[in-house]
Amino acid sequence: MPQYVNIANVISDRIQKGFYRSGEKLPSMREICTSFNVSLGTAQNAYHFLEENGWVIPIERTGYFVRQSQLVKKHLPNVQPVVQEPIDIKNWHSILELAASSPSDGVLQLGRGMPDIDSPSLKPLLKALSQTGKNTDKRALYYDDISGMKKLREQIARMLIDSGCDIAAAELIITSGCQEALSIAIRTVCEPGDIVAIESPAFHGAMQILQASGVRVLEVPTDPITGISIESLEMILEQWPVKLIQVTPNCNNPLGFIMPEERKKELLNLAKKYNVMILEDDIYGDLSYRYPRPLTIKSMDMDGRVLLCGSFSKTIAPGLRIGWIAPARFFDRVLYMKYTGTGSTTSAAQIAVAGFIEDGHYLPHLRKMRTIYHRNLQQTVEWIGEAFPTGIRMSQPQGGYILWIEFPKNFNADAFNKHLLKRKIQIASGSIFSSSERYNHCIRINFGHKLALLKKGIQIMGELLKSESFYGS
């Protein structure tokens, strides 16, 4: 890690903890040089890095200041109480509606977790994709290994080092998106009727997989900053024969938090104590605003208890359908489920992604997208602050492009969504992130779009919120 990144991390940490307040002037370059014992060049690099990542803004001849937008952050969403009984998952129909609209019908899709695929940093990927049709060895047409292309597995294994994982290419299995990875993992570990503990709110796609696998879920209270409640979880594990804990600890969907390392360790220890498996979804992990990216729980796992899933759907493009799983002690069974589920994964997209990473295009692309998404977040929060009524609460995403907004309890998010669709805007209603109807007053939006589109979308939402009432009795 370069010294300037370390310094930048210390400063951003202090901003997050409130040590430096929003709008406050930060230490001068000279002060940084003295207190960290570094050169002026290093101090300058640290501030440039912070600026690039949206933490600070320079004011000419005066110095660096904590970005003003930190100031307008709304209150955090409320943590919902624990659900008393395992429940079945519903809401399939709403999800079908969410997935049914395509970009071609002119709807601004703020509801789906889709990255910006217009970035010029994806050009080498498109080139690699078109190259697959030209390769004389026609690898794009052959069946691939069940576990996926070796070259791609090697690149993913290399990437995983950044999240603290030491996983060999031979321990990985490529899947048709993270959805297949999650689906296989759940069906490998659980049998119909089993109980799975999940975050609340939780990603609706994963919840539907749980439903399709015939398991019941316990929704565990989840803090918008520290993640799943270890305390509630322990009470639940004490009371119920939970088979699996499913979490998204890094750049959580929908709450955006990065679980602190200490809490990750506690979660793992708890799982050990009660001999429960952990399914860790790291699909947004590479989009953390802070570099280096956060560790996975998997990186702390010494007894093959954690199944780690990821994908390039959020970082590169979802249409590729390239995900992966590190199934730990379940490797053989997961491989079997992969074979019986889809045989193998599409070859052309694997070749293109492997080439994109190998040729050094992935990390610069990530850096660029992280910066864009972080800036978009600041902007989005500001615009929402201006356009939306008071009394809303918002998540404080630490990565990715997903924002969770909580309205007063009697707000009807489904009705709001339905009205918005008439104006060609789609959001995700909170109702699909739980099966106990606890987020019907929340919405999730994707701020990964172009700023002009986002601004227009937020304005239209704001106008609708002023002109119509979506509050019930």
Add this chain to the structure above:
Amino acid sequence: MPQYVNIANVISDRIQKGFYRSGEKLPSMREICTSFNVSLGTAQNAYHFLEENGWVIPIERTGYFVRQSQLVKKHLPNVQPVVQEPIDIKNWHSILELAASSPSDGVLQLGRGMPDIDSPSLKPLLKALSQTGKNTDKRALYYDDISGMKKLREQIARMLIDSGCDIAAAELIITSGCQEALSIAIRTVCEPGDIVAIESPAFHGAMQILQASGVRVLEVPTDPITGISIESLEMILEQWPVKLIQVTPNCNNPLGFIMPEERKKELLNLAKKYNVMILEDDIYGDLSYRYPRPLTIKSMDMDGRVLLCGSFSKTIAPGLRIGWIAPARFFDRVLYMKYTGTGSTTSAAQIAVAGFIEDGHYLPHLRKMRTIYHRNLQQTVEWIGEAFPTGIRMSQPQGGYILWIEFPKNFNADAFNKHLLKRKIQIASGSIFSSSERYNHCIRINFGHKLALLKKGIQIMGELLKSESFYGS
């Protein structure tokens, strides 16, 4: 249908039924003109068509003769008796070995059901694939509809007319290969513990899906010419609560038969009578040597009882992972299983295949491959007749590129396969086509390869069979 094709079909039909014997001289052009009341040009076209498809050979100044190779056809494989109890499926490990070898390691893969992907008629597909990286609308990067790309579904719906099916694009769901289609279908119709009736021998991949889905199977005696025994099946349905009948009636894998239409109707009527669903795998159907291609059972189904699956893995290329399912009355549930299994199907390959069909390249490609495979069959049967010991029996494939060979009962196909692998040849041992150890003396080979490779492979097999004994006590 052009008149000459009708005439050719009448003649090939008579050859199959033994009306014209192998090696026998066929009616002269003049006789054809008279008896069918057609022009000389039409009669000539009919014979050219028959010659192209491997049924007849011209002898200069004499006329057309039934191809000699029809004469050396070995006896048909034996039909195995019915299994008395539902059983669990095994053999996963052998299948893993089969799937593990890749073309890159220099092994001649006679064991896998892979088409010849070197045909120049696939060039437009490769071009379409490389085009997906160049499209400015970047559709290749987007999530696709859960049910798949509309344009591709429309092309498949059009194709299905040839098999007698009137299915709308909106009734189809694109899948990650036929494997996902089968997997979803089985998990939609069956619950763990249910009983499924299957052909015997049956495709090992489908059997493993059944195992992964937790169902048990009843292996039904299957005739190498007429398919699954309706009589045995009725006895089974009388005795057991069978939920699903899974069949591959067209160009069966591994036996190669096309079930006669009458038998297809009987099967459907039986399913109705006992209210059992049918899962019809038509993956090789388009490769029937006879044109027009055979009807599916689905085409006779009036009450949404038949789930029809197909794929481009056998006709175009397996690496694309593009299959499809027409789930009939189970549409909603199958769509749900698709979403929770893999989310959606890879976009680039869908775009490429849709373009390949739409631009008129698929049907000429099929015609070409059918002709090549039929000629390969004649040649393969001849070479095997020369190189293999007497006493073997062989299937009489009516399409595709899969040949089933039965050795005397005490032959050990697994040991033969193991020895062959040392000589860089891989076959499929019959042991994986059943879970009741009834085909351990059989092998399945793929004759879709280049003739020079096939010849060499058959010679090496023949030498090994002469130099070593694979017969047990």
